[in-house]
Amino acid sequence: xxxxxxxxxxxxxxxxxxxxxxxxxxxxxxxxxxxxxxxxxxxxxxxxxxxxxxxxxxxxxxxxxxxxxxxxxxxxxxxxxxxxxxxxxxxxxxxxxxxxxxxxxxxxxxxxxxxxxxxxxxxxxxxxxxxxxxxxxxxxxxxxxxxxxxxxxxxxxxxxxxxxxxxxxxxxxxxxxxxxxxxxxxxxxxxxxxxxxxxxxxxxxxxxxxxxxxxxxxxxxxxxxxxxxxxxxxxxxxxxxxxxxxxxxxxxxxxxxxxxxxxxxxxxxxxxxxxxxxxxxxxxxxxxxxxxxxxxxxxxxxxxxxxxxxxxxxxxxxxxxxxxxxxxxxxxxxxxxxxxxxxxxxxxxxxxxxxxxxxxxxxxxxxxxxxxxxxx
Amino acid sequence: xxxxxxxxxxxxxxxxxxxxxxxxxxxxxxxxxxxxxxxxxxxxxxxxxxxxxxxxxxxxxxxxxxxxxxxxxxxxxxxxxxxxxxxxxxxxxxxxxxxxxxxxxxxxxxxxxxxxxxxxxxxxxxxxxxxxxxxxxxxxxxxxxxxxxxxxxxxxxxxxxxxxxxxxxxxxxxxxxxxxxxxxxxxxxxxxxxxxxxxxxxxxxxxxxxxxxxxxxxxxxxxxxxxxxxxxxxxxxxxxxxxxxxxxxxxxxxxxxxxxxxxxxxxxxxxxxxxxxxxxxxxxxxxxxxxxxxxxxxxxxxxxxxxxxxxxxxxxxxxxxxxxxxxxxxxxxxxxxxxxxxxxxxxxxxxxxxxxxxxxxxxxxxxxxxxxxxxxxxxxxxxxxxxxxxxxxxxxxxxxxxxxxxxxxxxxxxxxxx
Numbered sequence: 001x002x003x004x005x006x007x008x009x010x011x012x013x014x015x016x017x018x019x020x021x022x023x024x025x026x027x028x029x030x031x032x033x034x035x036x037x038x039x040x041x042x043x044x045x046x047x048x049x050x051x052x053x054x055x056x057x058x059x060x061x062x063x064x065x066x067x068x069x070x071x072x073x074x075x076x077x078x079x080x081x082x083x084x085x086x087x088x089x090x091x092x093x094x095x096x097x098x099x100x101x102x103x104x105x106x107x108x109x110x111x112x113x114x115x116x117x118x119x120x121x122x123x124x125x126x127x128x129x130x131x132x133x134x135x136x137x138x139x140x141x142x143x144x145x146x147x148x149x150x151x152x153x154x155x156x157x158x159x160x161x162x163x164x165x166x167x168x169x170x171x172x173x174x175x176x177x178x179x180x181x182x183x184x185x186x187x188x189x190x191x192x193x194x195x196x197x198x199x200x201x202x203x204x205x206x207x208x209x210x211x212x213x214x215x216x217x218x219x220x221x222x223x224x225x226x227x228x229x230x231x232x233x234x235x236x237x238x239x240x241x242x243x244x245x246x247x248x249x250x251x252x253x254x255x256x257x258x259x260x261x262x263x264x265x266x267x268x269x270x271x272x273x274x275x276x277x278x279x280x281x282x283x284x285x286x287x288x289x290x291x292x293x294x295x296x297x298x299x300x301x302x303x304x305x306x307x308x309x310x311x312x313x314x315x316x317x318x319x320x321x322x323x324x325x326x327x328x329x330x331x332x333x334x335x336x337x338x339x340x341x342x343x344x345x346x347x348x349x350x351x352x353x354x355x356x357x358x359x360x361x362x363x364x365x366x367x368x369x370x371x372x373x374x375x376x
Numbered sequence: 377x378x379x380x381x382x383x384x385x386x387x388x389x390x391x392x393x394x395x396x397x398x399x400x401x402x403x404x405x406x407x408x409x410x411x412x413x414x415x416x417x418x419x420x421x422x423x424x425x426x427x428x429x430x431x432x433x434x435x436x437x438x439x440x441x442x443x444x445x446x447x448x449x450x451x452x453x454x455x456x457x458x459x460x461x462x463x464x465x466x467x468x469x470x471x472x473x474x475x476x477x478x479x480x481x482x483x484x485x486x487x488x489x490x491x492x493x494x495x496x497x498x499x500x501x502x503x504x505x506x507x508x509x510x511x512x513x514x515x516x517x518x519x520x521x522x523x524x525x526x527x528x529x530x531x532x533x534x535x536x537x538x539x540x541x542x543x544x545x546x547x548x549x550x551x552x553x554x555x556x557x558x559x560x561x562x563x564x565x566x567x568x569x570x571x572x573x574x575x576x577x578x579x580x581x582x583x584x585x586x587x588x589x590x591x592x593x594x595x596x597x598x599x600x601x602x603x604x605x606x607x608x609x610x611x612x613x614x615x616x617x618x619x620x621x622x623x624x625x626x627x628x629x630x631x632x633x634x635x636x637x638x639x640x641x642x643x644x645x646x647x648x649x650x651x652x653x654x655x656x657x658x659x660x661x662x663x664x665x666x667x668x669x670x671x672x673x674x675x676x677x678x679x680x681x682x683x684x685x686x687x688x689x690x691x692x693x694x695x696x697x698x699x700x701x702x703x704x705x706x707x708x709x710x711x712x713x714x715x716x717x718x719x720x721x722x723x724x725x726x727x728x729x730x731x732x733x734x735x736x737x738x739x740x741x742x743x744x745x746x747x748x749x750x751x752x753x754x755x756x757x758x759x760x761x762x763x764x765x766x767x768x769x770x771x772x773x774x775x776x777x778x779x780x781x782x783x784x785x786x787x788x789x790x791x792x793x794x
Binding site: 015019022023026029030198201202209211308310311312313314315316317319320 | 389392394395397398401583587588590591594598599600707708709711712713716719720722723726
C-alpha cells in the first residue's frame with residue numbers, strides 16, 4: 001500500500017499537474033468554451049425556450065391532444081404577428097397585412113425596400129414573435145411528419161425506426177440541448193484523452209531510463225513492483241478522469257439544460273437511437289464511454305512506456321493511435337455512439353476489442369517483465 | 377561546427393525507426409488524402425485547355441472567339457439531339473432520368489465538356505460586374521463589426537483597408553483577375569491545396585521536427601552518456617553541432633514531406649498551363665470575397681512563397697525547440713510545452729482587448745503565419761491582412777529565435793552537468 005502510494009506520487013507530480021492544467025486550458029479555450037458561452041447559440045434560444053415550455057406543459061411526450069394545444073398557442077402568436085404587421089405602412093403597401101401573407105410572400109423577387117423591412121423585423125427590432133413562429137412552424141412540421149420514413153442504409157435501421165414509431169416515441173422535441181451536449185462531451189473526451197496519455201506515458205520509462213530497475217527488482221518486492229506500478233497508473237488514470245469530469249460538468253451546469261434531463265433520446269428531433277435512455281441516462285452513458293476510452297489509452301500508454309527506448313519514441317509511437325482515435329474513433333464511439341446511423345454492434349464491439357487488446361498487451365508485458373534480462 | 381559531427385548527430389534522428397515510421401505513415405496518409413479527393417480531376421483539364429486555346433489572359437477578343445467556338449459546339453449538340461437550344465443548361469435542365477440512355481457515351485462526354493465550357497464562359501462574363509460591385513469600405517466595416525474590433529484597432533484596420541483599396545484598383549487596372557484558373561466555387565482547389573493539404577504537411581512536419589530536435593539535443597542526457605561526451609576535448613561545443621544538426625534534420629524532414637506530397641498532388645491534378653495565372657484570378661474566388669494578393673503573384677510564385685514560409689517556420693520551430701530543450705532538459709516536458717506553445721500562439725490574439733493594437737501585434741506569430749497560409753500575401757484575409765504580415769513575422773521571430781538559441785548556448789556553457 002505504501003509503495004502504491006509512493007508510485008502514485010511519482011506519477012502525479014506538481015510539474016505534471018501544471019502541464020495538465022496547461023493542456024486542459026488550451027483545449028478548453030480552443031474547443032469547449034464556445035459550447036458554454038454561446039449556448040443557446042443565435043436563434044437556438046427560441047428553440048430552447050419553446051422546448052422548455054413544451055416540457056412544462058406536456059411532460060416528456062406530446063400526444064395528439066397536446067399537439068392541438070401547441071397549435072393553439074401558435075395561432076395566438078400568429079394573431080400577435082398580424083397585429084404587429086397591420087400598422088406598418090411599408091408592409092401593408094406591399095400587400096402584406098397578415099402573417100400568412102408575410103410567410104408566403106415571394107421574398108426572392110421582392111423590392112429592396114420591403115426586403116429591408118423584413119430584415120428589420122428579424123434583426124433590428126428583434127421581434128421575438130417572428131423568430132418563435134418560425135421555430136413553432138418547424139416543430140409543427142416535425143410533428144406532422146413524425147411517421148414518415150426517411151431513407152435508410154440497411155434493413156436494421158428501418159426496423160428500429162418502425163419500432164420507435166410503433167412505440168409512439170416520435171422525435172418532436174427541439175434538439176438544441178442534446179446537440180450542444182454532444183459537441184461539448186466530444187471535446188471533453190478529447191481533453192481527457194490527451195490528459196490521460198500525458199500523465200501516464202512517462203511513468204515506466206522514467207524508472208528504466210534512470211536505471212533504477214536494477215535496484216528495484218533486486219529488492220524484497222522484486223519484479224512484482226511492475227504490477228504495483230500498473231496499479232498506480234490505473235489509479236492515477238481514474239483520478240485524472242474523475243477530477244476532469246467533475247470540473248467540466250460543473251462548467252456544463254452553466255448551460256442550464258436540466259429541464260431536458262427526463263426526455264428520452266428518441267423524443268428529440270433527429271436522435272433515433274438503438275436504445276432509449278433519457279437525456280440524464282445518456283449523460284451517464286457517455287461518461288462510462290469516456291472512462292473506457294481513458295482506461296484503454298492509459299493502459300496502452302503504460303505498455304508503450306514499458307517497451308520504447310526513449311522519450312521521442314514514447315511520444316512518436318502514440319501519435320498514430322491518438323490521431324486515429326480523434327479522426328476515426330470520436331464520432332462513432334463518443335459523439336453518435338447509440339444513434340441508428342451507426343451500426344448497433346459497432347460501439348460495443350469496438351469498446352470490447354479495445355479493452356481486450358489493451359489488457360492482453362499489458363498482461364504479455366508483465367509476463368515478459370518477469371523473465372526479462374534487466375542488465376542489458 | 378564540424379560537418380562530420382553534425383551528420384552523426386543528424387543520424388541519431390534520421391535512423392530512429394519510430395521517426396522514419398511516422399514519416400512514412402504521414403506521407404502515405406497525405407497521398408491517400410489527395411487521391412481520395414481526386415474524383416473530379418478530369419473536369420479540371422478544361423481550364424488547361426482554355427489557356428491552350430485562348431491564351432492565359434481573358435480579353436474581349438479571346439472571349440469573343442471562345443463564345444463563337446461554343447456556338448459551333450452548340451450547333452453540333454443540336455444535331456445530336458435534334459432540337460433548338462440556347463444553352464447546354466437548358467438541355468440538361470429539361471432532361472429526364474430515362475432520357476439518359478438516348479445518347480451514347482461519347483455524346484455524353486461531349487455534352488459534359490460543353491457544360492463545363494459554358495460554366496467558364498458564364499463566369500468570365502460576370503467578372504466585371506462582380507468586381508465593380510465590391511466596395512472595400514463596406515468590407516472593412518463588415519470585418520470590424522464581425523470581429524467586434526473597436527478603438528485603435530479599428531482605426532489601424534481601416535487605414536490598412538484604405539491602402540488595400542488602392543492595390544485593389546491597381547489590380548483591376550492590370551486585369552490580374554482576368555486570367556483563367558479552375559472555377560473556385562465549383563472545385564475549391566485553392567482551399568484544397570493550401571488549406572487541407574498544406575495543413576496536413578505543416579502539422580505532420582511540426583510533430584516530427586519537435587520530436588527529432590528534442591531527441592538530438594537531449595540524446596546524451598537520456599542515454600546517460602553525457603559525462604563522457606561533454607568531457608571530451610570538443611566538450612560543450614558539441615551543442616553548436618547539435619543546433620546545426622537539429623535545423624538540418626528539420627530541413628530534411630520538411631523537404632521529404634513537401635516533395636513527396638506536392639509531387640503527388642501535381643501529378644494527380646493538372647496545372648500545366650496554369651502556373652502563370654494570377655493567384656488573384658476571379659476564377660479563384662471561393663467564398664464571399666475573392667482572393668486578392670498585395671502583389672502581382674502567379675500561382676507558381678505564390679506556391680513558392682508559401683513553401684518558403686513553411687521552411688522558415690519549421691526551421692525556426694526547430695531552433696525554438698532546441699533552446700527550450702537546453703533550458704528545461706526534460707524531453708517529455710519540452711515536447712508537450714512546444715505543442716502547447718504552438719496552439720497558445722493561435723489563441724493569444726483572442727485574449728487581447730479588441731480595442732487595442734495588441735490584438736494585431738500578438739497575431740504576428742509563427743503559428744498564425746503558418747496556419748494562415750491559404751491567405752498569405754493577401755489583403756483579403758480578415759484580421760491579419762496587413763501587407764507586412766509575412767515578412768515582419770518571419771524577421772521578428774528569426775531574431776527572437778537566434779537570441780534564444782545564443783542565450784541557451786551561453787547558459788549551457790556554464791551549466792552544471794551531473
